[in-house]
Amino acid sequence: MEKHQVMLPTSSTSSTPFSSDFKVDYINSTVHVENEAIRTQRKAISAQNKRDKEFIIKQHRYVFQTKSPVDVLDDGYQWRKYGKKIVKNNKFPRSYYRCSHQDCNVKKQIQRHSRDEQIVVTTYEGTHTHPVDKSAESFDQILGNLLIGNLVCNVPPTLE
């Protein structure tokens, strides 16, 4: 199957597709790890802790809008699908993926645009704790071919 590759930033690589200013923010931000303990203690989290947690999650959410015939862009990492959901106001299902690497809790959501089915909205959440699994094409090349809008940081995807 044809795949498109996208180079993504990791905590262990020096190159990122982002501007230098953004790169600094990215590396300095706190790694968010959501584990089972956090899930089970959700009810007990105070309002302040909840706000802090939401802030941390926002710091690690990156949204790409790409124009591609394929849903899953090959970013060099290995992903395992763990869910699929029909979401409101969108005729295409949203797919949920987790990084297959041990102890890496990076997640991504993939959904096609409701109005333009050529557009794929990919949302990354978290920071990879390991190097990229395999070499990927240069991000600039991918951007030239695929990216139709700006890289959106900390903003939820617009799907209407």
Place this chain on the structure above:
DNA sequence: CGCTTTTGACCAGCGC
């Protein structure tokens, strides 16, 4: 045999 995908069920958050 081990890993991934599929898919219905379950759970939590939110608005009314």
Place this chain on the structure above:
DNA sequence: GCGCTGGTCAAAAGCG
């Protein structure tokens, strides 16, 4: 409290 919605779980099936 109830219903809706989004996100996750987990068992079964599929695949190399």
